[in-house]
Amino acid sequence: MAWGNDAADSRLHGTNIADSVIDTIGSTPLVRLKRISEIHGIECVLAMKMETTNPGGSAKDRPALEMILAAERSGELRPGGTIVEPTSGNTGVGLAIVAAQRGYKCVFVMTDKVAPEKVSLLRAYGAEVVVCPVAVPPEDPTSYYKVAERLTVERDAFRPNQYANPNNPLAHEKTTGPELWAQTGGRITHFVAGAGTCGTITGTARYLKAQNPAIKIIAGDPDASVFSGGSGRPYLVEGVGEDFYPAAWSPDLYDQVIPISDEESFLTARQVSREEGILIGGSGGMAVATAIRVAKAAAPNDIVVVLNPDSGRGYLSRVFDDQWMANFGFLRECDECIAAVLDARGDTPSLLYVNPSTSVRNTIDLMRANGISQLPVCKNTPPFAAAEVAGAVDELDLMEAVYRDSSVLDSAVEQVMGPKLPTIGVGQKVALAVEMLDVAPALLVLSGGRPLSVLTRSDLLSYFEVLSNG
Template identity: 45%
Template sequence: MMETSLMGNKTGTCDSILDAIGNTPMVRLPRDFDPEIKCEVLLKLDYMNPGGSMKDRIALHMVRQAEKRGELKPGGRIVECSSGNTGAGLCIVAAALGYDITIVIPDKMSSEKISALRALGADVVVTPCNVDIEDPMHYTKVAGRIADETPGSWWPDQYHNSDNTDAHYYTTGPEIWEQAGGKIDYFVAGAGTGGTISGIARYLKEQDPNITIVGVDPPGSILAHFWKTGEICESGPYAVEGVGEEEVPRAWDPSVIDDYKVIADSDSFAMARKLASSTGMFPGGSGGMNMAAVLEVARGLPADARVVTLLPDYGKAYLSKVYSVDWLRDCGYLPQVPAATATVADLVHENNRARVYDDETLAWAIRQAGERGVRPLAIIARDGEGLLGILDEDKAIGVLSQGSDLEMLKAGDFVTTSPAVLELDQPWKDAVDALASHEAVLVKMEDGGFATFSRQDLMQGLKRLSH
């Protein structure tokens, strides 16, 4: 048991990053967020933990308990399977306490999460997400195997670790109860490992048994179905990260849950974006899922009722997914465009553009082509004459190979003939025809710049059309 019910030291100077975990703020939802909502809605911003998610709490508690039991010793290695957030929390704890760490993560998780794990010092193993839970390449199986084969290692196994649940019973639950002034009618939260909702619900129900606990699940997860029927159904795909499961985790206690909502990925992402743009609260997709379920609950409640939920992780970890219009369109989470009226503008990706003038350095041009992947890269005349051509990559590679000072060379001296150039208002089939003879073409944008449009972009973009 933890020595105190609350974590964190937010009023003074922390001696360690670990002291900054917990005591996250609770914010009241603006009354005008949804005109149909009459009751009060409170959101606990647990993405304001140091690692950007509520999983910092369980990372610290699981490690400390493992140390007490002698399962994790000085010089040891932490090995865990994670959708990214627990991994980041464990990385922070490992760095602060001097442990090595390996994180196994499925490849459906955002590139931001994977990059963050590496930045925090983890050895990262990426596994395929579209495998059965019994497959030896499933990320839980890979983590267990690495732990078994690594001397001095410790596997938290968060999905089946009671310390996961206890972390929220001893910290998050008491914080919520105190911040809400002891008045809560509904608590709404999603479940992945199940530790969050189970630990918080257990604590809250001990304070007031009349509190209604509502779980939230994405379609494709088995948890809501199991809670309702006691039967394990076949799992399916879903895109929201950090919630949902394909097996029943032992950290999850369905007996403390009173109701379950299932929220579609598209609704979760739309709600996350709405929260960010209209309130300044910046959640990931799971926070959007929680909030969408909250609105379903709250629309039938009187003005004196109070609903509490969590925003578990930070939206900055999902800029390439939840907060990318291109990704949402390509994955079908935004309405499709009728093929009969679609144009090139409906297929082009916003991030595939760059503006490089002929008098800018070759170093700058190569950064746009290399680091950002804008290829072919249009070179534009500064004097207003428009497109000169594209970066001559063969010539640029030649001077790179010679060790030339790229800051002393001008992009305008490294130009070759441009492939076809399309206008935004051309029929989309013109792009298909143009790419029949080119790997990529250019698209002239409204601001006078140019975007690149490749065969890969076309294959992604065509999914945006309805026939």
Template identity: 45%
Template sequence: MEILNDFLETLGDTPLVALRRYHPDGALLAAKIEFFNPGSSVKDRIGIAMIEAAERDGKLVPGMTIVEPTSGNTGLGLAIAAILRGYKLICTASEKISKEKVAMLEAHGAEVVICPVDVPADDPRSYTKVAERIRDQQGAFLPYQYFNQANPEAHYRGTGPEIWSQTDGRVTHWVAGIGTGGTISGVAKFLKERNPGVRVIGVDPVGSVYAHFQEHGRLPSPEELRVYLIDGIGQSYVPESYWPEYIDEVVTVDDPTAYRSVFELARTEAIFTGSSGGAAVFAARELARRLPAEALVVTLLPDSGERYLSKLNEEWLRERGLLDG
């Protein structure tokens, strides 16, 4: 009988889909559709990976609570693993998190603590510092995806080999958004070990730090940072889960471009992704347009636009100046 033992066994082996309507000419552009994972996002991969690593190291034992700062997707990945492994979960999130993600986390039994978005990472009110305080006060385990090497390693062991196999080793360019940096870094390391000629391009929101850091080797000044509306990527510091030595270039995408790309992709390919996926696929297409026909550009769509329906609508977008006219 083909009966799986639990929901986590559906993890991985997500489809790689050619985007010939979104990008009809020139180099082939393909997207790895990560909302085929059990929790409908790429972060399901690291949720179970970080829990298993902590269990192996004796840092997480039955009866403990897990606390994690998250934009929502990692929280749900952890929630699924926590349910099946018997842990309680608390998620701290910035107020930018969508209502749908909060509802999903709470439906899976997680407690959600909302924190201000426009404060520095070291501010005691930030969602990272609140998570650390809960860890200290409750003796909880903090996986801390931004500093946990099980994050990029999950993609080195899983996502990277899948892309290599699905393209028969023909992938020439890997383009992905940078949030924690785990997805782009783990895949990049694997692909470059197989073919050092593979080019790796990160995608960063305007107002984040990665593009400046990659070019100059240092963080931008605080005055150069600004709040952006793209969900799930970008950062105000460079976490340890980001491996810059495997990244060749980082490009920036602004909010209106990312959101327009979400709808263009949905209306050409019937693939509805979130704003981080919109940013990634736009940057990947811009690259593919400059490449010869024999090139193969692979990008990744981290999650579904269904997670953001309270944002991906005309009223919300128009109020924030993200629609033309």
């Protein structure tokens, strides 16, 4: 690959020295996923566009560059100016790289759902990072959208707004699409990618469909995201899926949007990393899980390309941390695990819960009718995400509250609820439950990232009894 360099500097003639890191954005490799294809019985050619080889390690370097160059041309960004952007990290890195080269300051606003490594990474590029709570609606003044709006005004800054900026999809239309067309000799039949701002999938689709309208465009999507028909409820995969439709959302260009669970996304990310030696993150795992489905149904001569947006390095404390994975019920640590305790209980009922607005009176009735002493308080209706658990109620606490003031019976349970129950994964060790129940009255068991059941000391006692009779 030859980088463009300063033609006027004769010392560079005949060299392959890039003028700056900006000139190394794009032209990423396309690599076959042969081992994944073997494992999953895929007959067509399945290849991955490796966006990790961009200087910032993600696909977002492309729109970052395009958005800044366009803002310089339009005068929105002046020499020494400031850039403010709400971003989950990757766009921030791209912007920080281009800003460093061109002399701008950067302020990034993100939610507390983002892996802590991503925050440190942006600070390493000299950027200011403001972290906001994820659990507030977009119109709340502390939401990351609103905080970014306020900072843009206060600092007289340029706001690239990747969710609305046409230069985001344009970057992919100008670079990613043509690269894929050239790299496959015009024989690409399917393009698969995750969608967040929809810049990647829409821009690439525009170019590819213009070359050959028969090319199929498939989006992988977290199963709770609105793109695949979800309601935008919480999920754990980062950077993809939304609870609203960004400007670049173009359903006419997409042939299919396939919902993928957190569990399948994470397990696929781990499988690709181990089997192919390509370290990818949760959203890359989601894209590959989608591509596996597409490729299985494709004809042997088809070429299915999946875009991997970034590296697994940003997710070492989550997707690649066995403890974290096990605690959410994504991994089994042992045979003798919590699942066996639930099996021994036999009639594992669906999770009993109350909503925060349920009255204390109805909560007590529910507990009495089912002979239970603890109940989780969850927002919405099942299936819940772990993030939708708001707290818990305990028989003892309710008794004390009602004794002090009987009018509490008609209050919403959220007025008197206690903290959330500690969580344990369905595949974690029984010994861990014994240790935790020494201090906690009950545990909330998670499976596939979702609350499954409440585990009490009496459940463990029954299990030990079954074992000893066994």
